Structures are given as C-alpha cells and as structure tokens.
Amino acid sequence: MSILVVGTVAFDHVKTPFDERANILAGAATYFAIAASFFTQVSIVGIVGNDFTAEHERIFDARGIDLSGLERRKDGKSFRWTGEYGYDFNTRTTLDTQLNVFADFQPRISPAQQEIPYLFLGNAHPSLQRDVRQQSRARLTAMDTMDFWIQGTPNELRETLRCVDLLIINDEEARQLARDPNVIRAAKAIMALGPKRLIIKRGEYGATLFGEDSFFAIPGFPQENVVDPTGAGDTFAGGVMGYLAATGSRLDEDSLRKAMIYGSVMASFTIEAFGTERLLALTREEINERYRQFKTMTYFDGIEHSF
Template identity: 50%
Template sequence: MSLVVVGSVAYDGVETPHGKIDRMLGGACTYIALSASYFTHSKIVAVVGEDFAQEDRDLLAERGIDLSGLEVAEGKTFFWQGVYSADMNDRETLRTDLNVFATFQPKLPESYKTQPYLFLGNIQPALQKQVFEQMSKLRFCGGDTMNFWINDFRDELLATIADWNFLLINDSEARLLSGESNLRKAAAKIMAMGPKNLVIKRGEYGAMLFRPNSLFVAPGYLLDSVFDPTGAGDCFAGGFTGYLAERGFDLQGDIDPHELHRAVIYGSVMGSFCCEQFGVERFRTLTRKEIDGRFEEFQKFTAF
C-alpha cells in the first residue's frame, strides 16, 4: 500500500543567515515524498523540465520513491528563489519561474489509481479534485492549500476540500479561509466545510490537531541551529501521512485518536530534521533510528 503525492518538483535558490545556495532540489512533492518514504512507499505525480538532473532523480529513487508519475516536459523545471529574515520567521520571494509547472496537468499511471492513500499538494483546487476523482480505493485523502487559492479560487477550493478527510494549513491560512481570528472558532468553521481532521501548523511553535469535540497540541522541536526552514511544512505533511499509511490507517472507519496524535508528532519530527541542513541534504544521511529517537524525545519532554 502506497501514498500517492501530487505537487511540485522544483529547484530552489535560498539565502538564510547561515549561507546561500543558488540551486538545490526542492518542491512540495519532493519534500513530502522524501519524508513519507521513511514510513511507507511513496509515488509522485509531478512535472520537471529537461534540465532535471540525474543525481536528483537518483536521490528520489534511492529512497524507494516510485517515479512512474514524474513527467519530463520540454523546457525548464519550476524555479523559486527567496531570502529569509534574520530570525527566519519571514521570507521574501525574489523570483518565481513556473516554467513547465505553469501548464501542469497531473497524469496518474494506472497503478496509482488503486492506491489507498493520497496527499494533494499545493496546486490549483480543480486539479486536486481531478486527481481525487480518479482514485478508486481511498482510505484517506487530504492536502494543503495557500492564500492565493483561498482568495482567488475560493468556490473551487471549497468544492475540492469538501471530499477530504484531512486538511493541513498554517495559522494565517486557517484565519483567512475561515474569516475567524480565534483558531478554535476557525477550526470549527473549516471542519464544517468537509475535512473532519484539521492540522494547523504554527512553525517553530508546533502544530494543533482539531477533530470534532477534540484538540491535540504539539510543541515544536527546539533545534540548536535552524539552517534552512524551506520545506519544513511539507516534511511535516510527509511524516504525518506517511505514519498513518504505515499503520494502515482508515480515516473513514473507526479512528484511534492516539494514532493521529502520534502522526502529528512524527510530522513535527520530520519538519525538524529538514531544518538542520539546506534543502533535502539531511535526507541523504537520515535514518529511521534517528527519527524514532527524536519521537521518543518528544514523548519525554511533553510527559507530565
């Protein structure tokens, strides 16, 4: 059983207080699939250009990620460039070249359509819905979105998330989507839109899991040094969904809330590892033993 991940595979140029990288592997689909690959089999649906390097393809393949759904189109791969503030809580986008991603139409191999788990990354809501409707045996489906889709494609977005089992967004997106400044009220409004499991990510302050009549709050992991927060939220998504897939979870059946709580913690763990080096570099050496060790740290510093 595999997790199908739909989204962007890209190149990023990033500058933080710790240094500058002109070109490195990135994209939401990349981070989610790499993170999830420590728990379950990942299959990606994305598009890259003719400039996509073999060494980057090899990194994904070495993690056991199925690349059958990775389309190579004529042109260049999506490129994003940004610079982070001194405390790395804010970033400024310097350049966005959509390139082949501008005309991305997700193409699912037949073998993907019967998989039980689906994460729909940050693409146009109509495309997310199009993918969802091709999947025939889902046990859970969810994804994320962003301010642009919330503001300019609201009706399309609402029609899409109505079918989802879960939604992962950050606190500012939750307020924008709901029209509520109070996160508890915001969560209630969003769950009424369809997703009965809502994760609100709060960066270095952790994450909150809302379900009907329940709330779970997890802190962020305190690192000695944050080198690059790019992709941390996507790695959270990969850890969260990857763990649920590993456990054979069915969000349409009887639910053990403690498993969902553990998924949130594994999401936080994966996000923290992402920040330790630039881009995807940490995944070149990261082991499941390290991941489980940090999970146990979370258990110790939150027990009372």
C-alpha cells in the same frame, strides 16, 4: 500501504541571513516523498523540465520512490522559486516564482496509481487537486493549500475541501480561510467545509489537531540550529501521511496523534540543513530517538493536586 503524492518537484534558490544556495532540489512533492519514504512506499505524480537530471533521479531512487508518474518535458525548465528569510527565520519573502513546465501541468493518474490507498494533494490550484482526487480511489486523502488560492480561487477551493478527509495548513492560512482571527473558531468553521480533520502547523510553536470534539497540541521541537526552514511543512505532511499509511490507519485519534509527532520529528530534521540534505542522511534510529524526546518534553503527571 502506499502513498501517492501530487505536487511540485522544483528547484529553489534560498537566501538566509547566514548563507545562500541555488539549484536546490526541492518542491512540495520532493520533501513530502522523501519524508514519507522512511515509513512506506511512495509514488510521485508531477512534472519536471530539462534541468532535472539523472543525478536528481538517483536521489529518489535511493529512497525507493516511484517516479513513473513524473512527466519529463524537454522544452522547458522545472518549477523554480527564489526566496529570502529574515534574520529570525520567521519572515519569508518570495523574490521570484517561475512556474515553467508546471504552468500547464495536467496530471493523469495511471490505473495502478488510482488504487493507491493514501493520497496527498500538495499545494496547487484547487481545481487541479480536485481533478486528481476524482481520478483516485484512495481511502484517505489529505491536502495542503496556501494564501494565494484562499484569496484567488475561494470557490474552487471550497469544492476541493468537500472531497478530502484531512487538511494540513498553517496558522495564518486557517485564520484567512475561515475569516476568523481565533484559531479555535476558525478550525471549526473549516471542518464545516468538508475535512473531517484539520491539522494546523504553527512553525516553531508546533502543531494542533482538530476533530469534531477533540483537540490535540504538540510543541515544536526545540531547535537551536535552524539553517533553512524551506520544506518543513511538506516534510511534516510526509511524516504524518507516512505513519498513517505504514500502519494502515484512517482517522482514529491515537494514530493521528502519533502521526503528528512523526511529522514534527521529520520537519525538525529538514530545517537543520539546506534542501533535503539532512533528510537524506537520516537514520531510523535518529527518528525514533527524537520521537522519544517528544514524549519526554511533553510529559507531566496527570493526577491533579488535592488542595
């Protein structure tokens, strides 16, 4: 089954301790869609400006990604972000954010897109996310958010959380949203706000999946070669939703667990190069090989010792 993703198609300027790149094709919808395109058909709803060229379009075309819902504006530039990473890649500072044409984006979903069964609401104003959710007849909706909305628009965010199935956020966001430093308690509090399932991304430490009575955790892939962590979270979400959609799964535990491994596998590749460079060069065999590595690196004998 196919996926609709709503979010930014943007250009990033990224500074790392070792290198720097400008005008990287990026944004949540871009990373998500390219990752998910390895699993199923993806349609993007978003907006770009006059800096989005035929060359950029070809990148999506090559992955079979439907851009019919991508609004093109001639009177402005695309969303632009400039950021810098600290020497261990664990700290990120935003140097500049330009909303540009994204500032007054009002997504309209076509009748065909309304029927797409899997929906991902990329990080955006929660009212915009909810508006899209209400236009869609998706059978499974996941969303992301960030500290800016948790602090700035808490009421709107709560309303949006009530109408999604799966929330995918990071560690700090979870603690902040629940106002509880204990992630396990925070997860329970967040699920009480609406989402039936919660995935917490923990960067190099992996990710955890919470259900009403279940807990699942995976480590991060042991990555020596971090070039640019930008987009890892959206790539992760793309892998998760891509697997769920490809298998027609809803929220059953087995599928969600496998989906998280695929999400982690995809994210582990994204950070090996700037932007979507590594993802675009990826093969299905590389994905499967890393999936098997996740099994190897988490396996232990489950029979306890009788002592």
